[in-house]
Amino acid sequence: MNFTFRIWRQRTAADKGQLVAYPVSDISSDLSFLEVIDTINETLSSRGEETIAFDMDCREGICGACSLVINGQPHGPEKETTTCQLYMRHFSDGETITVEPYRADSFPVIRDLVVDRSPLERIIQAGGYISVHTGEAGDANATLIPKHQAELAFEAASCIGCGACVAACPNASAMLFVAAKVTQLALLPQGQPERLHRVIRMAETMDHEGFGNCSNHYLCAEACPKEIPISLIARLNREFLAAALVGQEFLEPPHHSVHHE
Amino acid sequence: MFRLIRLLNTSIGKKLLMAVTGTLLLLFVIGHLIGNLTIFMSQNALNSYAHWLQVNPMLWPVRLGLIFILLLHIYTAVKLTRSNQHARRTRYQKSGFHHSLFFSKHIVFSGLGVLLFIIFHINHLTLGNGISELLPYLDPKGNPDIYGRVIHTFSTPLYPLLYLLGLIVLGFHLNHILRGVFQSLGFYHDNYAPFLDFLAPALTAIMVIGFALIPLAALSGLLTPTIVLPPYGP
Numbered sequence: 001m002n003f004t005f006r007i008w009r010q011r012t013a014a015d016k017g018q019l020v021a022y023p024v025s026d027i028s029s030d031l032s033f034l035e036v037i038d039t040i041n042e043t044l045s046s047r048g049e050e051t052i053a054f055d056m057d058c059r060e061g062i063c064g065a066c067s068l069v070i071n072g073q074p075h076g077p078e079k080e081t082t083t084c085q086l087y088m089r090h091f092s093d094g095e096t097i098t099v100e101p102y103r104a105d106s107f108p109v110i111r112d113l114v115v116d117r118s119p120l121e122r123i124i125q126a127g128g129y130i131s132v133h134t135g136e137a138g139d140a141n142a143t144l145i146p147k148h149q150a151e152l153a154f155e156a157a158s159c160i161g162c163g164a165c166v167a168a169c170p171n172a173s174a175m176l177f178v179a180a181k182v183t184q185l186a187l188l189p190q191g192q193p194e195r196l197h198r199v200i201r202m203a204e205t206m207d208h209e210g211f212g213n214c215s216n217h218y219l220c221a222e223a224c225p226k227e228i229p230i231s232l233i234a235r236l237n238r239e240f241l242a243a244a245l246v247g248q249e250f251l252e253p254p255h256h257s258v259h260h261e
Numbered sequence: 262m263f264r265l266i267r268l269l270n271t272s273i274g275k276k277l278l279m280a281v282t283g284t285l286l287l288l289f290v291i292g293h294l295i296g297n298l299t300i301f302m303s304q305n306a307l308n309s310y311a312h313w314l315q316v317n318p319m320l321w322p323v324r325l326g327l328i329f330i331l332l333l334h335i336y337t338a339v340k341l342t343r344s345n346q347h348a349r350r351t352r353y354q355k356s357g358f359h360h361s362l363f364f365s366k367h368i369v370f371s372g373l374g375v376l377l378f379i380i381f382h383i384n385h386l387t388l389g390n391g392i393s394e395l396l397p398y399l400d401p402k403g404n405p406d407i408y409g410r411v412i413h414t415f416s417t418p419l420y421p422l423l424y425l426l427g428l429i430v431l432g433f434h435l436n437h438i439l440r441g442v443f444q445s446l447g448f449y450h451d452n453y454a455p456f457l458d459f460l461a462p463a464l465t466a467i468m469v470i471g472f473a474l475i476p477l478a479a480l481s482g483l484l485t486p487t488i489v490l491p492p493y494g495p
């Protein structure tokens with residue numbers, strides 16, 4: 001198969017950056033999308049040119065490291081598929097494929113296709129965890145969880161934190177991500193002690209990091225490789241509003257006003 | 262108080278305010294529709310309803326309340342829209358989602374359209390600018406003949422057209438947004454999802470068609486005029 005890749009090149013965060021065309025020819029339809037970029041990079045490095053920087057790690061759709069906006073869609077045109085799981089057979093021969101970094105003011109470009117997604121980490125650090133005391137491992141089935149509840153929590157927990165939802169949203173809203181991370185713990189007994197703290201801190205950190213809010217376009221759920229359901233955003237709102245209206249925790253100072261390095 | 266201020270400083274809190282003020286406005290619009298539809302009962306029904314409103318001591322408190330709610334709605338809409346625009350200032354060179362973002366992208370415009378329509382409508386039928394020659398007419402019971410005014414002003418195509426346009430814009434605004442109201446209020450349940458999906462277009466259709474019936478009935482001659490102006494002024 002033959003393609004023309006138009007790839008965003010930008011040396012530093014301060015650079016303006018531009019799309020550069022790279023023709024590729026005679027590649028197998030079974031090559032993955034990232035393998036094609038690897039091929040382009042081999043050619044570039046054999047010519048002594050700067051290779052294209054992009055994020056990836058597991059290449060099996062589970063770590064959330066890969067990103068890329070391919071022909072305007074985060075993780076490309078296939079539903080429920082991360083960029084690393086995308087194969088060239090999903091494209092038509094001779095196609096021009098445009099590859100851009102995620103765009104969001106909270107995700108500045110570091111170089112080429114790599115953006116800084118640490119705002120998502122900071123949202124997690126603000127409350128997306130449970131505190132446990134270490135010691136003897138507990139009995140496996142000591143805590144009972146209704147099946148339906150466990151399944152919902154598991155569905156939410158399948159979010160890999162890739163940030164495609166932010167990249168797809170015209171408001172660069174991170175609500176789908178935050179909703180998934182709040183829900184997975186809110187539904188489980190282990191998440192109860194910090195439930196109110198968690199949602200208050202995570203939602204306020206989300207605002208603080210400059211993400212937008214939902215205006216009901218729902219492109220996030222369309223882009224999400226893990227099909228996190230849009231209904232979780234309503235659940236996030238419910239958790240947050242309940243915490244704000246009755247939670248004692250809402251009377252304590254906001255998380256981001258407390259500085260700890 | 263502290264809770265409220267802190268809540269309204271968050272984007273989720275602002276969306277709650279949008280949903281609450283929007284719903285209050287919608288309740289007013291529904292009430293307004295029910296009142297107006299008395300025009301299909303009789304001249305007396307509409308005119309006595311209008312008279313009851315006019316002499317009601319709650320008229321001005323409710324009016325001021327509505328204006329306040331509308332201003333709050335608009336102010337919050339502008340703030341939210343601006344912070345959303347700030348969150349994403351760089352566009353993609355190639356955009357991938359082709360399907361209809363039209364309604365959602367144009368929610369601000371539909372809102373602005375509704376605002377223009379509200380101003381136009383109050384100026385026209387409430388303040389009576391442009392229809393001053395119709396204002397002196399009374400009905401047989403001695404109430405101002407609102408019935409006659411409405412039918413007369415809708416008897417030529419210009420005003421019905423402008424009103425239909427306004428209604429369509431309101432329809433766009435409501436249709437896109439009603440589904441979002443439940444999300445903003447934090448209400449979601451799998452069992453009710455199909456009902457909510459049905460509610461937004463259904464309620465929008467009732468609103469638009471209900472109001473549209475009035476100018477259409479007047480234009481088509483279905484409602485009989487009670488005011489006949491002398492050809493060269495009174």
Ligand code: HEM
Nearest residue numbers: 215279280283284286287338369372373376438441442445
């Ligand atoms: C009769 C008048 C109006 C009614 C019944 C109404 C109703 C509503 C409702 C129910 C919402 C949903 C809020 C949510 O998503 O939870 C909404 C949102 C909105 N309204 Fe209105 N509205 C009216 C007038 C206006 C006007 C005059 C503007 C002028 C700018 C406006 C601008 C907006 C915007 C921009 C949103 C979306 C905010 C967002 O999603 O971020 N509305 N409206």
Ligand code: SF4
Nearest residue numbers: 159160162163165224
């Ligand atoms: S919600 Fe979906 S798109 Fe967003 S970070 Fe999680 S897996 Fe990625």
Ligand code: FES
Nearest residue numbers: 059063064066084
């Ligand atoms: S590289 Fe791990 S999910 Fe794509």
